Amino acid sequence: MKILYFAFLRQRTGLGEETVEAPADVHDVASLVEWLKTRGPGYAEALRDTSAVRVAVNQEFADLHTPVAANDEIAFFPPVTGG
């Protein structure tokens, strides 16, 4: 799956996007977050407080319970501040 990070999440993880092969037990956003946090201190720091993080699956707003699959595009970002 393709993972995108924006704003402070991009800075903490140190990358804007990556393609990962998640373990079989990653089936929703919550389990994906838990797995990503094990990948390094930058990830753990970026995803530490999920109440400050928004997520989109295939460019639609999603939540921790949204299912994810191998070909999905998942984006993590803070609440938006446009305009």
Place this chain on the structure above:
Amino acid sequence: MAVRVQREDFDVGAEIAVLTAGRTDIGGVATFLGLVRDIAGGDEVKAMTLEHYPGMTEKMLAEIEAEARERWPLDECLIIHRYGRLEPGDRIVLVVTASAHRQAALDSCAFLIDWLKTTAAFWKLEETGQGEHWVEARESDDEAAARWDESPTKAAG
């Protein structure tokens, strides 16, 4: 549908001229132009960098525009939002709505900018004398957007 996310500046007059060229059914055009302010939360802002989510940002803006067209009888609608590094005084965002009558144009323009601030995927990194920081979402913006939930105006033309 007219939604543009771009690095380049835009010319408000030229955009309105294009939108209304040859149209005799439009009676009113409302615009909102957002500029970079030099003070934010008491700190002097030297510049800000706008980041967006290519693909999703455009899609969200298009959805917001479709919602406005559902609620008001709009003849034309245009949203331009810039990204990249901008300095105080620079134009950031333009919303133009055109309708047969002024109320639909004015109300839909206010709706679009309120919704855009809380739902379109943009993030602002401000450069101040104290260093760089990401602008946090504001509750007052959420409240401004929420008032449209309470009064779903099907404005008469």
